[in-house]
Amino acid sequence: MRPADNELLCRVEGEAAMGRVMRQHWLPVCMSEEVAEPDGTPLRSRLLGVDLVVFRDTKGRVGVMDERCPHRGASLAFGRNEDCGLRCLYHGWKFGVDGEIQDMASEPPDSRMKSLRHRAYPVQEAGGFVWAWLGEADAVRPFEAPAWAPTSTTRTSIVKIHAACNWAQVLEGAIDSAHSSSLHSTNMPTAQVEGSTATDTAWLRPSDDKAPRLEVQATDYGFHYAAVRRPIRDPETHAYVRTTVFIAPFTVLIPPNDQYNLAQMLVPIDDVNCMFYWVAWHPTKGISQDAWRRFCAAEVGVDLDADYRKLRNLSNNFLQDREKMKAGDFTGIVGIPAQDMAMWESMGPIADRSADHLGSSDAAIIQFRRQMAAAAKAALAGEPAIGTSGAVRHVDLASFEGVVPRESDWRAFTTRNARAAEAAE
């Protein structure tokens, strides 16, 4: 990839083209649980290089505003959250969730400054997240239910981890089926199962094929692709198919297992940091929040600090255990996401894609780079951003995995896994 296109793909701050794309979509600011309590502690967040403060007021409404006070720039994250507003500690100015200035304690009652407003962003809550609109105030798009939370009662469990690198190389991990057969092979061992089968500690797989054949199809919302592997049972007549859906610009539906569906959102914090969200979801059952975080080795206080930064990280080599590797563990790194993070962060703050040697198993990566570099150029030309046409409802999209007859057309699979398809027949 040419360095200029890499810049277009990766950079999101200020007037960057990809930032313009992102600003035409609702963006996850934080999990609702982080601001659960009315009048609770305000939360700092950062999206596209913009520092934000998030708070839930006395009436339960969520506000997302610029973190710096419009008076002289002190952080509102230190503010008092009380009586339906957030009050800056420095001189006592107070703001409602919509940015209205309710009180200017340091100004006379007739001050002309009282018409001032603070920059606040439109907010939604859905699927366990607080979402904000950082784009033009007069161009707010209707909020659409996420593909992974089709109803308000969908059960979602969320893993959240800070990644100290650019969002695009993390997203490339989410659309890279081939790596799971190597990097995660200890956590995804081959077994005599009909499809991906979840236990408390692993996802069993019906295939030991490390070199999937990829087929990619571009769509209105992004693309989807199938990774086709040889199953251990009936390899002459059947194929193990895993399909992945990329919903531009930052959502990926990855193949489910027998107990829950899976999605990831790779949300840019700035050019060199992003937030990795991994959602396990199910219409009714699924996996509990605690069990999901335990499975991923992504528990605050155990694996992560209070800001979701990893305790196992580049500075301590992710506590890689060479003795465990000699004993058979493929990576010596604990947890599927930490294994990924070690790869992503080791590529540098912004991966240099000019020296890559892309092979046939990288077909989805190539599609992503081409499509999103083109989307960035389109945004610079003032065209509507990729993924905003609304032609396909996101809740109608689904990833798929299962062992199917070899001649099956994966493009037609709309059910969420093979066993569900069989049950429906």
Ligand code: FES
């Ligand atoms: S800096 Fe916030 S009120 Fe003065």
Ligand SMILES: [Fe+2]
């Ligand atoms: Fe991975």
